[in-house]
Amino acid sequence: MAIAAFTISVRETVTGCSVICDGDLDMLGAEQLQEAVDDALLRDPHRFYIDCTNVTFIDSMGIRALIQTASLCESRGIALTIGASPGVRRLLDTIGVTSLFTLAS
Secondary structure (H helix, E strand, O other), X not given: OOOOOEEEEEEEOOOEEEEEEEEEEOHHHHHHHHHHHXXXXXXXXXXXXXXXXXXXXXXXXXXXXXXXXXXHHHHHOXXXXXXEOHHHHHHHHHHOOHHHOEEOO
């Protein structure tokens, strides 16, 4: 059984930072996401965007990483927006955590 690849990249702008996720956001991907978020928040951005539009699968550890990121951003006064694939958006809606983020349309 092949393990789906997960890639992550970080882009900076003048006012913010974007973390772009691609693939399966599972336990291993969640660890990579948390490391990228921690590094990006060291830059003290005003805005933070997590792009999950190309995430093909997300499990409880991926959801946990998003919730932790929301908590970190809120405590630092950083505006967090998440771009979500239809599957990720459906799961966030189902478990009732969409109020923690601004979801990109």
